[in-house]
Amino acid sequence: MADEQKVRVLTVDDSRTMQGVLRKALSEAGYDVIQGGDGVEGLEVLEQADPAPQAIITDINMPRMDGFQFIEAVRSREAFARIPIICLTTETDEEKKSRARSLGATGWIAKPFNAEKLVWAIRRVTA
């Protein structure tokens, strides 16, 4: 099955529009996309995913469980401790960036993003 050759990416974002855009951009770039609508759902999807995704893209500002809590939760699970996590957000605050970093985020992309930048970022962490 072709999917087995594809790099699997988990995207976590509460905006369905953004999820649609991400799904489209990533699947057109040849990625296998799985999605979660907020931190809680993202974690559920992550835990159920087989195979596990090779990269995670997460929004920061989300209901229920925000991006920071999500990163922390992912990192606290040994099996996912090394999956690269890219924050995709409009937050540009340095303080927030460094908070995300200290929690274990791998990278940071500012929204609005273009597909090329996104794909570059994923390749950068899943090479």
Next chain:
Amino acid sequence: MGDVMDDILKIFFEECDELLPELERGLGEISEDESSQETINAIFRAVHSIKGGAASFGLDRLVRFAHVYESALDGLRSGQVEPDPAIIKTFYLAMDVLSDLVAEAKHTGDAVEDSRIEENVQKLEAIIGREGDAPATAEVGETPVPEDFTPVAVDFGGFDFDEPAAEPPASMLTVKFRPHSELYVRGDDARNLLLGLKELLPEGGAEAMQVVCETQTLPSLVELPVDEAHLGWTVRLPEGPGGTTEDDVQAVFDWVGDVCDLEIVRDDAVEPATADENHAVEDEAAPQEAVSADVSDSLPVPQDEASSGVVEADAQAASRPAAAPPAKAGRKREQNASIRVDIGRIGMLMDMVGEMVIGQASLESALTREGALHDQELVKRLAVIKTLTRDIQEAVMAIRAQPVRHVFQRMQRVVREASALAGKDVALVLEGEETEVDRTLIENLTDPLTHMLRNAVDHGIESPEVRQAAGKPAQGTILLSARHRSGRILIEIRDDGGGINSKRVLQTAIKRGIVPPGVSLGENEINELIFAPGFSTAETVSDLSGRGVGMDVVKQAIQNLGGRVTIKSRPGRGTLFTLSLPLTLAVLDGMLIECRGSTMVVPVSSVVELVTVKMGEDVYTIPDGSHVVSVRGRCIPLIYLGDELTLPKDMIGEEEPHHMGRAGEDGQMIVLVVENEAGARAALVVDGVRDQAQVVIKSIEKNYRQIKGVSAATILGDGSVSLILDVSTLIVSATKRIDTRALEAIAERAA
């Protein structure tokens, strides 16, 4: 590709339709001081998501405005801005602009005026003290976009790098980096960075990259701390066309600047392969694949991978998914909460259920004709089908049901705008927003509700001065509530204004020739007059409700939905409008009655009782010639249904007692006492009652035209068409004819 984008755009607009009410709700909570940090986060997120989505579609006007709005809300979120009433008002107005900009993008609304946008932008910027930034020009196209933000439409074009492989590089860049252990903790890897550098080079140009791993710092295996990083790399790659730039290299290390030592040096002298003593040097002739291989090879010892758990994770991350089955568990999981269904499909289902109800009824009718219903077994099975049909119908109705919240919340804006125009201070309080109603009904409720709320603000609530003089709070309150009651939904609009001035209403009605002079009407009947066509008490046509639409249109709209409107008013205390609507427009429980050979349907919900009265004893003729009947000590206008509907008399062809009702030889008549929402009653004289059944409503207006006293038609089990009576209209026309005082007199006499 366009299709997918269109679909996402559709999702975006759907999302806006959910986010805007959320924003409104949040602002409501803040203004009522019931907000928490989560409320503020939620409204911020709503605007934020609209902006993010809009940016993906290049909806610049929307993006720009949302951005300014978001920044102002961010001030609220960070606690820099205290929400005072003026600021909340600004947020509300901005929300209206935002919502209009969405409508503009959707092409469902007019283009928003630039000046209005600019005005709101300035107000929003003033909140966070950014007014200085705004240029005086009102040109929206030039609305300043803060430096930190540029909308970028998503470009789904190809991702190929097809720059021509160019001339030999003018210079080389030497990149030295040494990751700290934190780099690995963050899920990154030196390998990623090396490959990232390789990707900077044009296709086929990768062989120009030289990678040297510095292993001197690596302790001997015995004393190697497993959770620390020990390796460093020196990479040389060409600069310029056919190579890369320093900025691009910097970009590769963008995320790891704080967790590695990095040095980028440009040397103009092109020196191939500066080999450091003990290190493998990239073979210049190596094909591209070899580079990756070598990059991996240049990690002689994994730094912190002694822990087996980590090794496993890493292996999984590094090698493309192995033999594991492509489980879709995650995806399924995402979808189990709810699904989105095209409304057309549900409509189709609803229609089919309607036909099924008819089909089931016709089966029953056919079996009855055959006399088969003596067969107990058959009767039982038929009953099962009947129950199932009803269950399915209810289930489909439940699918179509939506909370009224959406339409209710829209009314906040209506009241806000109306009170601003009228110079009044009015708060709209919502209740029972969770009440679920059929979707079609909700859609058709917006206009009548809008009009009634405008009216309430315009005519109901007094000006602040008048209110204070009357000892009321300056701010008027309108309560909009919804609840279910006996199979219908009741929507109430209650204001604490001055109430209806019945005297003036009556005067106007007489002046307009709606009622004859000298008529004696009770307060309720007088109030009902405001629903009469051509009635308007407003001396000057105001900007608000006086848009050429009277309450008669509102009433008509509600009636078209199978509903009724009633008024109660207490002078000085306020007015209460009650809308009573069916839960669905598709099916109703009806009582099948016979009248002059026709079968007609009366909604069960309006039937009070069925009684037999004696012509001579219970029926009275009042001076104007109409008849009333005394039922349980109460005088009720009598409606001779056949006459009222002008049914041809020869349809029964026989002798025909009195006006129509087939009064028996002893002068007995069957009357059906019906009641409307206001509690007004009338007695319908009928020939008999045939059955009670669930009937499918078929619009008569759509297929024929409106008939007074008839709300719709239906198809009965035997295949015949039958009319569904509009009981409310019948009662109103009957009570209007009758002099109430005469009624009261008779009631006294009868008692």
